Structure formats: C-alpha cells, structure tokens
Amino acid sequence: MKKAFVKSYGCQMNVYDAARMVDLLGREGFTETAVMEEADVVVLNTCHIREKAAEKVYSELGRVRDLKGERAEAGRETTIVVAGCVAQAEGREIIHRAPSVDVVVGPQSYHRLPDLLRRAREGKVVDTEFPIDDKFDHLPPRRVLGASAFLTVQEGCDKFCAFCVVPYTRGAEVSRPVDKILAEAERLAAGGARELTLIGQNVNAFHGEGPDGATWSLGRLLRRLAEVPGIARLRYTTSHPRDMDDDLIAAHRDCPAVMPYLHLPVQSGSDRILAAMNRKHDADTYRRLIDRIRAARPDIALSSDFIVGFPGETDADHAETLRLVADVGFSSAFSFKYSPRPGTPAAESEDAVPEAVKRERLAELQALLDAQTKAFNRASIGRVVDVLIEKAGRHPGQVAGKSPYLQAVQIEADAAVIGTVLPVRLTRAGSNSLFGERAEAAPAAAA
Numbered sequence: 001m002k003k004a005f006v007k008s009y010g011c012q013m014n015v016y017d018a019a020r021m022v023d024l025l026g027r028e029g030f031t032e033t034a035v036m037e038e039a040d041v042v043v044l045n046t047c048h049i050r051e052k053a054a055e056k057v058y059s060e061l062g063r064v065r066d067l068k069g070e071r072a073e074a075g076r077e078t079t080i081v082v083a084g085c086v087a088q089a090e091g092r093e094i095i096h097r098a099p100s101v102d103v104v105v106g107p108q109s110y111h112r113l114p115d116l117l118r119r120a121r122e123g124k125v126v127d128t129e130f131p132i133d134d135k136f137d138h139l140p141p142r143r144v145l146g147a148s149a150f151l152t153v154q155e156g157c158d159k160f161c162a163f164c165v166v167p168y169t170r171g172a173e174v175s176r177p178v179d180k181i182l183a184e185a186e187r188l189a190a191g192g193a194r195e196l197t198l199i200g201q202n203v204n205a206f207h208g209e210g211p212d213g214a215t216w217s218l219g220r221l222l223r224r225l226a227e228v229p230g231i232a233r234l235r236y237t238t239s240h241p242r243d244m245d246d247d248l249i250a251a252h253r254d255c256p257a258v259m260p261y262l263h264l265p266v267q268s269g270s271d272r273i274l275a276a277m278n279r280k281h282d283a284d285t286y287r288r289l290i291d292r293i294r295a296a297r298p299d300i301a302l303s304s305d306f307i308v309g310f311p312g313e314t315d316a317d318h319a320e321t322l323r324l325v326a327d328v329g330f331s332s333a334f335s336f337k338y339s340p341r342p343g344t345p346a347a348e349s350e351d352a353v354p355e356a357v358k359r360e361r362l363a364e365l366q367a368l369l370d371a372q373t374k375a376f377n378r379a380s381i382g383r384v385v386d387v388l389i390e391k392a393g394r395h396p397g398q399v400a401g402k403s404p405y406l407q408a409v410q411i412e413a414d415a416a417v418i419g420t421v422l423p424v425r426l427t428r429a430g431s432n433s434l435f436g437e438r439a440e441a442a443p444a445a446a447a
C-alpha cells in the first residue's frame, strides 16, 4: 500500500485544501500516514502569511531531502510535493533552491495532483496556474469526517491590504455556485457533520450564483444551509468589515444555527494607519458596525486580528489601537508584529518601526487582549451552554467540544456522545479550555 504524508501550515483554508489532497491521493490508492519516514509522497502545504515563511519551508525541505536520501538507500522512492501559497509565490525557484522537490503546485491547481505525480516520474513539475476550470469539480467526495467540518465557499481576495500577500497567492475573489456548496454540505451532514464552518479569504464578500440564477449573499446562503437536515451550527471565516451587510447581520439575529461568534479583523485602531494599510474603513466605522452586530445578537463573541508596528505607526497610533480594543471587548484575538512581505506595497515603505518598539507594543496589546479573553471566559462560568462534542478529551473519560462562542470545553462523558450537542454547565476555566458538566437543558439564548 502506498502512503502519503500531508503536512499543513497556516489558515483553515490550508487545512481544508490538505484534507482534499488526502481525498485525491486516496482515490489514487494512497493511505494517509502521520509518519513522514514511511511516506512515498510527502506534501508540504505551505503558508505565506507568517514572517520568513519561504525560509522556513526551505529549512523543512532540507529535512525532507535527508529523509528522501535515507529512503533511497533502502531502495524506496519518495516524491516531494510543495503545495500552498509559498509554492504559488516561489514557483520554479523552489526547484532551484531545493532540487529534491519533485512537484510545485499552487492552491488553485492542486486538483491536478494525481496527474502531476505521474508527470513527475519524467522530471520536475511546476503548476502555479489559475485554471479557469473549477477545481472543486475535480475533487473526489469528502472522506472521513468529524462533527465539525470546513467547507470552502469562496477563495481569493480583491481588497489588496498593503501588507498582505493573499491577493497575489490566492488570486482574485471567486465564489462557488450555491448548488455545489449545498451538495457538499449535504454530503458532510450525511457523513456526520453537525457544524459547518464556511471558509474563504474574504468569506463575507461571497456572491455565489444561486440555483434561481440570482446572486446570493452570504446571509442568504447561511439561511439555506440552516435547512440542511443534520446541520445544527453554522460559522464562517474570515470576514472583512466592509462586507458585513445588513442581511448577514440579520442572519445572526434570525437564524439560530448561525453561531454567536464573529472573527472580524480590524488590524489597527488608528485611522491614519488603517488608511496606509488600504483597509477601506476607519476605526469608528468598525465601532459602529460592532454596535449594529451587537444590537442584532447581544451575546455575540467577537474576535479580531491586529498588526502592530506597521510602517509609520507612532505611539499615538498604537494608543488608538489599545483604545479600540478597550471599547469593543474581544473574546479572543490574534496579534502580530508587522513584517514585510515581498511584492506587497507596504514592503516598499521606508519608515519601518524598530523591532524593539514592535515587541513592546505587541506585548502591551496582547496583555490587554489576554485579559479580555480571561474575563470573557470567567463570565461564562455558571452558565449553561450547548456544546458540540467533537472528540475524545485530554484524559480518559473526558470528551471535548466547543461552546457557541467557540470556547473549547471539556466534560466527563462517554465517547458515545461525540457528534451530539449537549447542554453543559460551565464550572471552571483552565488555561486553554473550560470545564463543565452535563446539564438538563440550555436556555434558548444559547441554542
């Protein structure tokens, strides 16, 4: 039996793509292995968003090359595939710098992987095209599934934030047709999925063609997906503030399946920096938007992304970011030091913020955000919430799942409850998850 090892880095989109590559390789007779040493095909599904992403891939490739050498000595071939956004950005350069790599394939053409593997027997293969045919039409049905599944509804981004590589690596924004999404959702539900997280680089810009010929918004899509038998919960990520329309906000109010959680990156609280970032919104627009979302769904948990030390950021700009965080109140957040990405407009800027200042600002911001997360979790203690049980817990006799607010929750229960939604009384907050016990019934508000 041939074996494939697929390692994924970065965002949920990459997790999804990696799973689909496993499906594809499965159709070709490969079984997945978690042990790289025993793999006939090694796929690194790379991410370009973090600092020195390409350098990290090259150093990982050094290790994979050594492994390929050891396997060759034992008479076994290994095909090395670099997929994902670094593959897209670096292209043939990867083969030059890491000649042990056999296939370089971008995120828009990985459905051709079986063919690329065949061609790789003859020589190196690079495919970083943006083909016009629909990648999703060429992927086999989804295989083993859990209670919570990702579903790609949209890819690419037209926003061109000055710091971001996504519009270059993932390309222009494209939405999948509604009937294809529904068919995938139905298959996922039939396979046991209770929760779907709709993913896309700019998911709330979704504008897919509906079965009625009209263009559907994300709000409309969510309402329709809520009718799929078996689907109890819907989430979506990642959204842009400019694309949070009234219909989507209303879905949070009217549609119980749409979970009270929203990841809505703001990046900065300073209007000057937001303009320099080409974010297309200012801080007060974001505040007012949050007010409207909270008016529709008062208990919604909010999450965000922040960048500190964008070129030209002053202490006053940073203070504005802290003020915005204090005003809004987030249940969780991701924050990063700015670092230039080659090819993006901000990488050309000359007024870089010194590393020590970035570090200080990040520590200050993270202290505030951490305190908000802890306060949010503490406020949940004593409440009864519905938990979707997804997997076995850390210890025997425990199972783990998520609250509606995307908090990790552990309870004592038999593994038979995996895949169900249970009312849980939250009793204690640990450092990474909450603990609770089965309760009678959840209040309607936390459905």
Ligand code: 5AD
Residues within 6 Å of the ligand: 049, 163, 164, 165, 265, 267, 305, 306, 307, 336, 337, 338, 339, 340, 341
């Ligand atoms: N520097 C630092 N952080 C970045 N992000 C994207 N590009 C950069 C960069 N050049 C962050 C943004 C984005 C998240 C996924 O990664 O906050 O929302």
Ligand code: SF4
Residues within 6 Å of the ligand: 157, 158, 159, 160, 161, 164, 165, 166, 167, 201, 202, 240
């Ligand atoms: Fe990148 Fe998001 Fe901005 Fe698009 S909206 S350019 S994906 S940060």
